[in-house]
Amino acid sequence: MAPAVRHEAMRAGNLAVVLGELDRHGPLTRAALAENTGLTKTTVSKLVGDLIEAGMAVESGAVRDGERGRPGVAVRLSGHRVAALGLEINVDYLAACVVDLSRSVRVLRTQAVDNRAASPQEVIAGLRDLGAAMLDEAAGLGLTVAGCVVALPGPVDRLTGSVHSAPNLGWKDVAVTGALALPVPVLVDNEANLAALGELWFGSGASLGDFLHVSGEIGIGAGLVVDGALFRGAHGFAGELGHVVVSPDGPACRCGGTGCLERYAGQDALVPPGQGINDLVRRLQAGDPGAAEACARAGAALGVALTTAVNLVDPDTIVLGGIFAPLYPWVSGPAAEAMRARLGQMRAHVPTLAVSRVGGDAATLGAAGQVIQRVIADPGAYLDLTAGGTLG
Amino acid sequence: MAPAVRHEAMRAGNLAVVLGELDRHGPLTRAALAENTGLTKTTVSKLVGDLIEAGMAVESGAVRDGERGRPGVAVRLSGHRVAALGLEINVDYLAACVVDLSRSVRVLRTQAVDNRAASPQEVIAGLRDLGAAMLDEAAGLGLTVAGCVVALPGPVDRLTGSVHSAPNLGWKDVAVTGALALPVPVLVDNEANLAALGELWFGSGASLGDFLHVSGEIGIGAGLVVDGALFRGAHGFAGELGHVVVSPDGPACRCGGTGCLERYAGQDALVPPGQGINDLVRRLQAGDPGAAEACARAGAALGVALTTAVNLVDPDTIVLGGIFAPLYPWVSGPAAEAMRARLGQMRAHVPTLAVSRVGGDAATLGAAGQVIQRVIADPGAYLDLTAGGTLG
DNA sequence: GATATTTAGTCCACAACATAGACTAAATCG
DNA sequence: CGATTTAGTCTATGTTGTGGACTAAATATC
Incomplete structure (x- = not known):
C-alpha cells in the first residue's frame, strides 16, 4: 500500500x-524550476536552499x-558531497567505483583475480578490502558515501542479500551483504540488471526510451528498463x-532444457575453450570465413x-553489450x-x-548509479547524512 | 516527472x-483504519466522512x-453510487457490463452479432446503442458512471483511442473513442490485457501474486500483471x-514469421474451419484419441x-483462459x-x-474494473462527480 | 543618462492539511 | 455500580505550500 502522506512526505x-x-x-534558475515543477x-527557493545546505546542489x-x-x-x-560506491564480483576480476551525485565517475579500479579458485569467503574478504580502500579515497575527496551496491553474476535475493546459486562462480547459498561488513548500507543485485542500468546512466541510455540491454558473457542475461526503472519480475x-x-529440439543446455539461446550464442558456443573473445575478434578481423559464419549463426539465433x-x-x-559489443559488426546484421x-x-x-x-564497467557503474538514483529519488532521506558532512 | 505535492495532493x-x-x-472501523494506514x-475520521458524503463508503x-x-x-x-461501464467488441458478439465500486457486477449483457460482416462504423453504432442502454439502466439503479473502457481484439493506441490494425475484425485505422460519443470518459484497450485484469479482480486474481494470463482465441494474447498493474511495454x-x-523452422504464420505459437496452439490449429471449441471438447469427452493427441501437441508447444x-x-x-479454459484438462498436463x-x-x-x-466475460469485466481501479486509486478526482449525485 | 519595463528572487500574512492530546461515548469486567 | 477499555470527536497547534507585495538587477526607450 502507498504510505500515508504526511507533511514530511510532502516536503x-x-x-x-x-x-x-x-x-x-x-542547470536551471529558481524561476525556471518553479515554472517547470508547478511549485x-x-x-522552490526554500527547497533549493535546503539542497544547497545538504551539498546536493x-x-x-x-x-x-x-x-x-x-x-x-x-x-x-553538486558532485562535491554525496557519492556512491559500486562493487562487482565477476569470474576473473573484482571492480569498484565511486560515482558522485552528478554521476561523474570519480574513482574506478579493477583487480584481476581468479575468483573461481578462491572460496566465497576469500572473495568477499578481497572485496571488503577493495571497498574499504575506495571509501577512504572517497573521504579524501571530501565525499560522503550514501550506500553501496554489489553486482554479482547470478540471480540474487535482494531482500536477504544472498546468492542462491551462481554457477559461473561455483557459489551456492552465499550471504554477501552480511559478510561484507562495510560501514555503509549494502545491497546486492544481478550483474545483467546493473549493466542495463549502467547503460542507462553512463552510456547512451539517456537518449533511449525503454530498452532491453543484452549482457552476453558465458551466460546471456538481459535487463529491461521501462520508465527509467528495471523490470524484475x-x-x-x-x-x-x-x-x-x-x-x-536443439542441443542440451546446462539448465536442463534443450535449444536455449546460450547454446547458440553464448561465449562457449563461439570460442573454443582456453581462448577469449579477443582471439575470435582477431580471427574475424583477419577475414576468417569460419569465424564469420559462426557469428552469423549466433546472430540469427539471437x-x-x-x-x-x-x-x-x-x-x-535493444542494446547489445558484453561479448556482443566487440562482435557487433558480425552479429548485429x-x-x-x-x-x-x-x-x-x-x-x-x-x-x-x-x-x-x-x-566492461557497465555493471560496476550501474551499481553505483543505482545508489545515486535512490538519493535523487528521495533526497529527504539523505539530508541528515550529509548535513554535518565534511569540509564543504 | 512526479508532479509537485501540494496540499490538495496530500489530501x-x-x-x-x-x-x-x-x-x-x-470492512474496517475508523480506529482500525488509523492503525493500518498510520494516519x-x-x-481518518475526516477522510471517511468525505468518502461517505461522496457515496464511496x-x-x-x-x-x-x-x-x-x-x-x-x-x-x-459502497456500491450504491459510483459505477463503471465496460464494453467489448469481439468477432461475433458485443458485450457490456456495469460494475459498482465494490466490484459487484450489476448488469451484464451480450449481443451476438457478426461484426466481421459489418463496417466498423456500424459496429461502433451498435456499441453506442448498447452502451447508452446500459447508462440508462445504471441511472435507474441510482448509479453514477465514472467512465468507460472498451475492449478490442487487437493492439490499440490508448492515447488516441484508435485501432491501428485488428486482423480478426478486419479493421484498419479505426478511431473508436471519438466515434463512440458516449457522455462519459472513454478509453480503449486490448482485450488480452483487460482479460488479465478481469481475472485479477473478478477471478482468482486476488489470491494470486504477479501472474501471466493467457487468452487463447484465434490469436493468442497474454497480459502480465505485476504489483496489481498491467505491464504494457x-x-x-x-x-x-x-x-x-x-x-x-516451423510453419509460416500470418504475421510473416515461422513457427509461432499460434500455429501450434491457436484455435485454427486445433479446430477445423466451421467448427467451434465446443465441438472439440465434445470429441475429447467422447475419448477421441486424435483430438487428445492434438491437444497434447498444442500443450507441449504452449x-x-x-x-x-x-x-x-x-x-x-500462469492462468490459462480463453479456449484453454475448456481445454485445460487436456492441455495443461x-x-x-x-x-x-x-x-x-x-x-x-x-x-x-x-x-x-x-x-468469456473476462475482458468486459476487466474493462469496467479498470475504471473502478482508477477511482479507487484517486478518489479525489471523482468526489465532485458524485457529490451532487442521485438520491443516495 | 534618467526612467520605464522586465525578470529573479525574497518576505510576510494566510490557507490547507495533518497532529497530539484532551475529551466524550459506549461497551465489558469485577 | 464503578473501573477499565476501546471508539470516535473536538480543539489548539505545527508544518508546509500559496499568493501577492516587495526588492534587486538587468535591458529598452526616450
Whole structure:
C-alpha cells in the first residue's frame, strides 16, 4: 500500500521533484524550476536552499536567457558531497567505483583475480578490502558515501542479500551483504540488471526510451528498463534471455532444457575453450570465413530470441553489450535481419539494435548509479547524512 | 516527472490510502483504519466522512472485536453510487457490463452479432446503442458512471483511442473513442490485457501474486500483471504470446514469421474451419484419441512458449483462459511437463498453471474494473462527480 | 543618462492539511 | 455500580505550500 502522506512526505516529495528536475534538465534558475515543477517561487527557493545546505546542489553563476530583466542564478546538481560506491564480483576480476551525485565517475579500479579458485569467503574478504580502500579515497575527496551496491553474476535475493546459486562462480547459498561488513548500507543485485542500468546512466541510455540491454558473457542475461526503472519480475529473475528456447529440439543446455539461446550464442558456443573473445575478434578481423559464419549463426539465433522478447516485452531499443559489443559488426546484421523478417509485417516499429557504449564497467557503474538514483529519488532521506558532512 | 505535492495532493493521496485499505481489507472501523494506514484517528475520521458524503463508503453496523471497550462502526466500500461501464467488441458478439465500486457486477449483457460482416462504423453504432442502454439502466439503479473502457481484439493506441490494425475484425485505422460519443470518459484497450485484469479482480486474481494470463482465441494474447498493474511495454504491445517463436523452422504464420505459437496452439490449429471449441471438447469427452493427441501437441508447444515467457518475465503463476479454459484438462498436463523439464533445474519455483475462473466475460469485466481501479486509486478526482449525485 | 519595463528572487500574512492530546461515548469486567 | 477499555470527536497547534507585495538587477526607450 502507498504510505500515508504526511507533511514530511510532502516536503520529501517536493525535494525529490526539484532535485529530479535538476538532474534531468541541467542547470536551471529558481524561476525556471518553479515554472517547470508547478511549485511557487517561494517554495522552490526554500527547497533549493535546503539542497544547497545538504551539498546536493550548488549555485553556478549568473544566467541571462537573452531577454531583458534581472539575470537568474543557475542551480545545478553538486558532485562535491554525496557519492556512491559500486562493487562487482565477476569470474576473473573484482571492480569498484565511486560515482558522485552528478554521476561523474570519480574513482574506478579493477583487480584481476581468479575468483573461481578462491572460496566465497576469500572473495568477499578481497572485496571488503577493495571497498574499504575506495571509501577512504572517497573521504579524501571530501565525499560522503550514501550506500553501496554489489553486482554479482547470478540471480540474487535482494531482500536477504544472498546468492542462491551462481554457477559461473561455483557459489551456492552465499550471504554477501552480511559478510561484507562495510560501514555503509549494502545491497546486492544481478550483474545483467546493473549493466542495463549502467547503460542507462553512463552510456547512451539517456537518449533511449525503454530498452532491453543484452549482457552476453558465458551466460546471456538481459535487463529491461521501462520508465527509467528495471523490470524484475515476480521473484527478481526476469531477463534470463540465455534460456529462451530458440529451437526445442536443439542441443542440451546446462539448465536442463534443450535449444536455449546460450547454446547458440553464448561465449562457449563461439570460442573454443582456453581462448577469449579477443582471439575470435582477431580471427574475424583477419577475414576468417569460419569465424564469420559462426557469428552469423549466433546472430540469427539471437535474432530469434530477441523476436520473442519483443513480442513479450515490447522494448523500444535493444542494446547489445558484453561479448556482443566487440562482435557487433558480425552479429548485429543477421540478428536484425531475423527480427525484421519476423516482426516487420505486424509492427509499425521494429526495435533498433545498438551497441553498448559502456564497456566492461557497465555493471560496476550501474551499481553505483543505482545508489545515486535512490538519493535523487528521495533526497529527504539523505539530508541528515550529509548535513554535518565534511569540509564543504 | 512526479508532479509537485501540494496540499490538495496530500489530501487526495490520503483519501486513496483510506479507500484502498477499505478495498483490500474489507470492512474496517475508523480506529482500525488509523492503525493500518498510520494516519491519526482525527484525520481518518475526516477522510471517511468525505468518502461517505461522496457515496464511496458507508457505515455498516457496529462491530465488537471480542474484546471489551466501545464497539466500533464498520466502514466499507459502497456500491450504491459510483459505477463503471465496460464494453467489448469481439468477432461475433458485443458485450457490456456495469460494475459498482465494490466490484459487484450489476448488469451484464451480450449481443451476438457478426461484426466481421459489418463496417466498423456500424459496429461502433451498435456499441453506442448498447452502451447508452446500459447508462440508462445504471441511472435507474441510482448509479453514477465514472467512465468507460472498451475492449478490442487487437493492439490499440490508448492515447488516441484508435485501432491501428485488428486482423480478426478486419479493421484498419479505426478511431473508436471519438466515434463512440458516449457522455462519459472513454478509453480503449486490448482485450488480452483487460482479460488479465478481469481475472485479477473478478477471478482468482486476488489470491494470486504477479501472474501471466493467457487468452487463447484465434490469436493468442497474454497480459502480465505485476504489483496489481498491467505491464504494457514501451508501446503497449507487450504480451504477444501468440508470436513467440516455438520452432524457427516451423510453419509460416500470418504475421510473416515461422513457427509461432499460434500455429501450434491457436484455435485454427486445433479446430477445423466451421467448427467451434465446443465441438472439440465434445470429441475429447467422447475419448477421441486424435483430438487428445492434438491437444497434447498444442500443450507441449504452449509449454515451450511459456518456458520462454517465464525466463523473460518471471511470473509467479500462469492462468490459462480463453479456449484453454475448456481445454485445460487436456492441455495443461503437457504444458506443465514441458515447463518442469526446462525450468526445474534452474529455478527454485516453477510457476504453477491455473485455469481462468472468469469465463468469456473476462475482458468486459476487466474493462469496467479498470475504471473502478482508477477511482479507487484517486478518489479525489471523482468526489465532485458524485457529490451532487442521485438520491443516495 | 534618467526612467520605464522586465525578470529573479525574497518576505510576510494566510490557507490547507495533518497532529497530539484532551475529551466524550459506549461497551465489558469485577 | 464503578473501573477499565476501546471508539470516535473536538480543539489548539505545527508544518508546509500559496499568493501577492516587495526588492534587486538587468535591458529598452526616450
